[in-house]
Amino acid sequence: MEVDGMLLTILGITAGILILTGWVEQIYKGYKTKSMKDISKFLMIFISAGAILWLVYGLIILDMFIIGTNIAAIVLMVIVFSMKRRYDKMLQKKQ
16 A cells, blocks of 8 residues: 555644644643642653654654654753652652
């Protein structure tokens, strides 16, 4: 089965947008509530490791959709991780 190049482009862009939108929403919610207590550190570690491996894979095969999506995912994960550390420390100080 041969797939049209335009269809592959649309598929890659849509997949990237869907994956990244979930993290943007989580960042917005965390900023608004000043809490990231429900975010698992293990979830963040495994997703970050997966994104790094996907980035390496994308670099090897020179796929711009995979590279771009995973660079953005890593940046968003760093933001989420930073927010989690900051808000968890704030919560500990209050207790």
